[in-house]
Amino acid sequence: MTPPLNKSEILFSLQDYMTKDGALTSEQTEFYKAFREKMNANEGEFLIEGIEQMLLKTCEQVGNISHDEFIQMAEAVLNRYRNDNTDAVSERIRRLAAEQAANQAATEATRLVEEARLAEEARLNEETRLIEEARLAEAARLAEEARLIEEARLAEENRIDTEARVAEGVRLAREAHLAEQERLAEEARLAEEARLAEEARLAEEARLVEEARLAEEARLAEEARLAEEARLAKKLKEEAELDAGAAEKQAYWDAQNALPTDQVTLPEPEVNTSNGMKIGIIALLTAFIFGAAVYFLL
Numbered sequence: 265m266t267p268p269l270n271k272s273e274i275l276f277s278l279q280d281y282m283t284k285d286g287a288l289t290s291e292q293t294e295f296y297k298a299f300r301e302k303m304n305a306n307e308g309e310f311l312i313e314g315i316e317q318m319l320l321k322t323c324e325q326v327g328n329i330s331h332d333e334f335i336q337m338a339e340a341v342l343n344r345y346r347n348d349n350t351d352a353v354s355e356r357i358r359r360l361a362a363e364q365a366a367n368q369a370a371t372e373a374t375r376l377v378e379e380a381r382l383a384e385e386a387r388l389n390e391e392t393r394l395i396e397e398a399r400l401a402e403a404a405r406l407a408e409e410a411r412l413i414e415e416a417r418l419a420e421e422n423r424i425d426t427e428a429r430v431a432e433g434v435r436l437a438r439e440a441h442l443a444e445q446e447r448l449a450e451e452a453r454l455a456e457e458a459r460l461a462e463e464a465r466l467a468e469e470a471r472l473v474e475e476a477r478l479a480e481e482a483r484l485a486e487e488a489r490l491a492e493e494a495r496l497a498k499k500l501k502e503e504a505e506l507d508a509g510a511a512e513k514q515a516y517w518d519a520q521n522a523l524p525t526d527q528v529t530l531p532e533p534e535v536n537t538s539n540g541m542k543i544g545i546i547a548l549l550t551a552f553i554f555g556a557a558v559y560f561l562l
Contacts, residue, residue: 268309269344275300281340291328295337298322312345331362490553497550504546 278299282292299322306314319341323334 268311271303271306271310273344274303274310274315274341277341277344278337281337291326291333292337295322295326295329298325312342315341493553494550497546497553501546501550 275296278296282288282296288296299318302318302322303310306318308314316338319334319338323329329337
């Protein structure tokens with residue numbers, strides 16, 4: 265039985281293989297780190313079967329190591345266990361690697377089939393999504409067109425309402441303007457009528473004042489005339505009374521001179537007809553003048 269190796273010997277074997285050509289590749293570095301972690305996690309002895317399993321698991325974990333590269337790294341590690349069955353060990357690792365490669369190929373094929381299925385599902389989902397997006401976009405387009413049509417309809421209604429409101433405002437303003445003109449014309453007419461009425465009133469007052477003035481002048485003239493006539497009538501009356509008294513005296517003396525010496529009955533003195541008539545006329549004229557004066561004074 266091959267004795268177990270320690271961790272350092274196994275890792276040195278892998279390092280020697282990887283550095284034989286100089287610098288390490290990124291795949292080799294990744295493989296070494298993953299393999300070292302598995303070695304560090306191992307708590308028992310490092311036997312050939314355990315090393316083979318860790319190598320296989322590391323290859324599965326890294327995944328980007330080629331089959332030939334993996335076989336060479338595995339042989340570099342397993343050569344530390346050289347004995348009479350070296351070829352068997354190499355054959356077993358090759359077989360395990362081949363099985364692993366087959367498994368990986370099957371897994372890869374399954375993965376590819378699954379990826380193809382998922383890709384098809386993704387394609388179908390994408391087509392469905394695109395169809396749904398197209399449907400939604402079409403619905404959104406139709407909704408936008410409907411919205412724009414509705415906005416245009418509302419804008420047209422607002423325009424018509426605005427035009428109607430403006431026309432109504434213009435009509436009301438025109439009616440108010442006409443009413444104001446009619447009011448001003450009516451006020452002007454009333455003012456003119458008032459002015460004419462005032463002028464007529466003033467003219468009437470002036471006429472009445474003038475008539476009163478003329479009436480007053482006529483009254484004063486009539487009073488003066490009546491006073492003058494009364495004065496003349498009084499004068500005539502006084503003269504008539506004087507003439508009547510003188511006539512009576514003269515008649516009396518004439519009668520005295522004609523009497524006989526014997527006492528006789530004196531006849532009734534004759535009334536001078538002409539003087540009596542004169543006195544009656546004067547009396548009537550005086551009464552008329554005083555009556556007229558009283559009438560005009562009233």
